[in-house]
Each structure stands twice: as C-alpha cells, then as structure tokens.
Amino acid sequence: MPGAGTDKTKTWVVAPAPVVILVEPQLGENIGAAARVMANFGLSRLRLVAPKQGWPNPKAHMMAAGADRVLESAVLYDTLKDAIADCTQVLACTARAHDQAKPVLSPEAAAATLAPPVAAGETVAIVFGRERNGLENEEVGLADAIVTFPVNPAFASLNLAQAVSVVSYEWFKLTGTGLPFAMPVRxxxxxxxxxxxxxxxxxxxxxxxxxxxxxxxxxxxxxxxxxxxxxxxxxxxxxxxxxxxxxxxxxxxxGPARGGVLDGDEASLLRKLLAEHGDGKVPGERGPVRGLSRLLRRNPTEAERTLWAALIADRRFAGQGFKRQVPVGPHIADLVSFPLRTVIDIEPREEADEARTARADKRAWLSARDYRVLPVAAGAIEADPHAVLDALATALAAPRADA
Missing domain, CATH: 1.10.8.590 (Helicase, Ruva Protein; domain 3)
Structure with a gap:
C-alpha cells in the first residue's frame, strides 16, 4: 500500500522543464534532498558541477527517498560554463546582491519567465550555488537574470534543497495540473x-x-x-x-436504548409477565406503575431495538414525533406519535391467553380515543425491518378510516 503520498502505481510526471544545476555541492545528502523535491514537482534534469564528495554518492541516494531516477540521469560537469553551454537562458539563485545590472526575479516570476522558452523546446537552466557561500560573482555574471526569495533579511540563507524546492514548487504550480485531490462529495x-x-x-x-x-x-x-x-x-x-x-x-x-440490565430474551419475558398481570397497573391507580415505562425503555426486546434503530434512520419518519415505551392513559405503548395519534403495537412471537386479552383491551381503549393502532409482528421486524417500515409508511400515508 502506498504511504506518505508516494504511489508507485501512478504515472511519473514527465514534461518539459528547466534544468537544475548545482555548483560544487558540498554534501551528498543535499544533492539527494534536492533530487527528491525536483521529483515532487515534476523536474527531472539535474546537472552537477564538481561535487565535493565525488559522484556517484550513496548518501545522495539515501536522501532521495525514491527519486533515484533523477540521480541516475544526473550529468557531471567540470565547470559551470560547460554545464550551461547548450542553454538559451540561465537564471542564478542567490541571497546576496552581487551589484550586477541584471533583472531580479522572485521564484514565481522566474517560473513565468522560463515557461515560454521551455514550451518552445529550448533548454533553460536555474543555477544554485554552494551551501557555504552560494555563487561567486563571475558565476552570477554568466546568468541572464537573478532569482532571489522574499525572506527575513537578517536570516536570508536557505538550505540548498530548500531553495531548489521553492523554485520547483513555483514551476509546478504554474505548469502542473493543480492539487492532486479535493474534498470528496459524499x-x-x-x-x-x-x-x-x-x-x-x-x-x-x-x-x-x-x-x-x-x-x-x-x-x-x-x-x-x-x-x-x-x-x-x-x-x-x-x-x-x-x-x-x-x-x-x-x-x-x-433511558438509553442500550444499557439496561436485561438482554433481549429477558426483556421479552418482562413484557410477558407484565401483560399477564394487568399490564403493570396497580388497583386504584389510573396509570402504570411509576417508572415502569423507563424500565421498559432501558431494556428493549430485540424487535423493539431493531425497529427503533431503523425508524430513526429513515427520513420518512423524521419529524413524526415517535417515542418508545410511553404511557398513554393506563397503558404503555411500544411506539407512539402523539401528533399523529398513532400507536405501533409490537406483537411477540408467542403470547399467553391473558396477554392476548390484555393486548386486545389496550387496542380497544386506544381506538376508542381516536388513536390509530398499527400492529407489527416481532418476527417480521427481525426478518426484514425495512419492509416493515415500508408498510408503516404506506399505512401512515393512507387516510384514516374515521376521517
């Protein structure tokens, strides 16, 4: 798998570009680092004038971090005059004013200046000096223009590879294809x-x-x-x-959908016991035992959990006001929407006669108070909750029988 932005499965950018010339580079590591940034920004032609540590240099390959093709195609010269002999235009990078009557360009302007002759097939070059003291006066004198950077005047000297990277970046920004990726629209x-x-x-x-x-x-x-x-x-x-x-x-x-003390089977058993013993009501009280609805919410059955998770993720039911395990008069509804006056009643797989009678009484009580009751089988929910939601959406869209 490619890492850190390096992907060898992609096509290497090969396009006309300026030649980069390093004059008497002192360290092989700096040559390798310069080659790396050249590869980053689509430059591949490297010329070396009398490197101090000799050539080839294993430290350069170590620092190139995969840009070996730039180093392998590098050409060695004895003098700067030899290195620029075939060039029609030469720019010299320097941080010092050499008191020479030459145009002074920023890296961005340098890229714009070199683009037309490169497009015309000419060979042009950008020259960089030694790490210690840059280019000499006579070497700058061989150039057509000077390139310098807008930097802190009290600390203007860049590392050799850094200087190459700034110029290479401006070149690729002008002639490349733009950013390699954009924010995905998901x-x-x-x-x-x-x-x-x-x-x-x-x-x-x-x-x-x-x-x-x-x-x-x-x-x-x-x-x-x-x-x-x-x-x-x-x-x-x-x-x-x-x-x-x-x-x-x-x-x-x-009370959260998960986090109760009962698993799905135990939650089903709790509902069965409640249904067989008066649906959680206390004689003389008008509603269920206080806190019972919260207990049921904290301990949903698998069918309740599945249906609720599917329902809140379905935008057809957004804003319909459905709630789980809420008291409605003397009963607790599995799901209820008070704005729609609709109750979704989940039928368990197995139900005792007492529980079935209690469920019928609950539905009759709700219907008598203008609640629409939509029965749903627990087995159907577990088999295909989305089909259940489709059926519920159709039922909610249909006109009420008493309308």
Missing part, C-alpha cells in the same frame, strides 16, 4: 424538508427541557438556532447525524 446538500423536520424535533426536545426562557424570547431564539444550522449549509448526511445525536440525547434522558 452527500448532497440537505433539502429544506429534511432541515425543517430536524428543526421540529430539535425545538420540541428543547421545549421539553424548558430551554426557551423567557417565553417572549422564544421566537428570536428559534430563529437564531435555525440560522446557525442554515449557515453551515449541511449535507443530507450531516442532518441525519445531527438528528441522531439529538434523538440519542433525548432518549438518554428517558
């Missing part, structure tokens, strides 16, 4: 429908915890909240993630 912008559904759930949960105080500032606070998310220009995936976060926090307040 999700389309969120439509207003999805945003409004998210805002609806967010504001409803904030209302539950009395966030909008004082009441007269509610409208302003709501607008500010919406503007925060609108300025983000969120994608569909962003809103799905944020929606999940908000609902997870809300469910955490009531």
């Amino acid at each position: 999700s389309q912008p969120a439509p207003k429908e999805q945003l409004l559904a998210f805002f609806g759930d967010l504001e409803r949960e904030l209302e539950t915890v009395e966030f909008f105080r004082p009441a007269e500032k509610r409208e302003t606070m709501t607008i500010n909240l919406r503007n925060i998310f609108s300025r983000m220009q969120p994608s569909r995936q962003d809103i799905q993630t944020l929606h999940g976060v908000i609902m997870a926090i809300a469910e955490g307040r009531k």
